[in-house]
Amino acid sequence: MNNSNTPFIPKLVAHRGYAKNYPENTFSAIEAAVNCGACYIEIDIQFTCDGIAVLLHDESLLRMTGQDVLITEIPFTSLNDYPVISTKYPALKNTTVQIPPLDDIIQYLKNIDDVILFVEIKEESLEKFGTKFVVDKLLEIIKPLQDRAVLISYHSIALEYAKKYKQAIGWVVKKYTKKAHETVKQLNPDYLFCNVKKVTPTDLWRGNWQWALYEITDPEQAIQLANNGIDLIETMAIGDMLKHPLLKQQRCRND
Numbered sequence: 001m002n003n004s005n006t007p008f009i010p011k012l013v014a015h016r017g018y019a020k021n022y023p024e025n026t027f028s029a030i031e032a033a034v035n036c037g038a039c040y041i042e043i044d045i046q047f048t049c050d051g052i053a054v055l056l057h058d059e060s061l062l063r064m065t066g067q068d069v070l071i072t073e074i075p076f077t078s079l080n081d082y083p084v085i086s087t088k089y090p091a092l093k094n095t096t097v098q099i100p101p102l103d104d105i106i107q108y109l110k111n112i113d114d115v116i117l118f119v120e121i122k123e124e125s126l127e128k129f130g131t132k133f134v135v136d137k138l139l140e141i142i143k144p145l146q147d148r149a150v151l152i153s154y155h156s157i158a159l160e161y162a163k164k165y166k167q168a169i170g171w172v173v174k175k176y177t178k179k180a181h182e183t184v185k186q187l188n189p190d191y192l193f194c195n196v197k198k199v200t201p202t203d204l205w206r207g208n209w210q211w212a213l214y215e216i217t218d219p220e221q222a223i224q225l226a227n228n229g230i231d232l233i234e235t236m237a238i239g240d241m242l243k244h245p246l247l248k249q250q251r252c253r254n255d
Contacts, residue, residue: 009246010226010233013040013118015214016057019236021091023064023084025055027100027108028092034112036239037251040232041109042118042152045102045138047125052076053102053137059124064099072128076101102141110144114252117145118170118191121153131158139165152193156183163187170212173198181205193234201228219244 017029018036025043033041044057049072062068065082074082084097102119109115119142126134135151135158142149151162152170159169170191173180176198184192189209196213204211214234216222219241222233235241242248 007223007246008226009249010222011040011231011250012038012222012238012241012247013042013212013214013232013234014038014238015042015234015236016044017041018238020217021239022089023086023092023097024236025057025064025099026084026097027104028086028089028095028097030105030108032091033238034109034115034253037242037248037253038238039114039250039252040116040118042120042234043102043105044120044122045125046071046122047129047134047137048076048079049073050075051129051133051137053141054079054099055102055105056099057122059122061099071099072125102138106141106144106149109148113148115148117142117149118152118193119149120172121151121155121158123153123155126153126155126158131155131161134158135161138162139167150191152191156187159187159189170209184209191232196225201225201230204229217241219247222247 014033016024018032019029022029022032043055045053046056047053056071059070061082064084066085067082079099086092086097150168150170153159154172154174163169168190170193171189173194184205191212192209193212210231212232212234213230216233216235217237242251
């Protein structure tokens with residue numbers, strides 16, 4: 001906890017890109033986050049039936065495309081048949097938006113050397129393809145980012161596997177319980193992610209990890225959390241948050 005008169009300024013993570021103003025987990029959302037100065041970006045990864053890693057939070061395409069199809073049951077080449085619903089985003093008027101492959105995002109970010117990328121492995125793909133296949137694939141894809149990529153997941157076994165390869169990891173906490181605390185101490189991740197509603201910031205598990213809380217869109221709440229020991233604040237409103245007089249000091253680049 002910060003007892004000085006100078007407030008801590010939290011680091012902001014663009015949750016699924018600039019997801020308030022652009023469709024989440026799309027190239028448009030990632031690019032917009034970069035352009036407004038995000039230093040940290042978080043994305044979600046699922047796999048198509050032919051083993052291609054793509055940016056998608058849900059296993060179903062329903063929420064993003066309006067079509068109730070499982071991503072794990074269609075080949076990558078068919079994704080053009082499932083454009084993302086983008087009509088509610090003014091900046092994308094008359095624009096066709098697609099679910100992107102992870103490789104495209106990595107190739108884009110490898111030349112932007114001040115962005116750290118959190119890559120969340122979704123459990124549905126782990127269950128479908130297995131830990132070894134999924135993690136091995138992701139380790140190969142994110143290699144161009146070197147130490148600027150962090151694999152995160154609810155799935156502690158997948159993170160244990162990745163850690164064997166000296167990969168930075170972050171555990172996403174489902175329940176703030178004694179059992180989960182034991183898992184944290186055993187796993188000893190680089191980052192801990194948790195929904196802000198599930199924890200008491202003044203009673204955090206302490207360790208070598210950095211804390212990241214989501215989903216926060218109020219700058220004053222973000223600053224208060226930082227002064228209670230939270231290192232990173234995850235937000236879908238990255239552009240809005242970085243306009244705050246204090247928070248904008250954390251921008252990695254200008255608009």
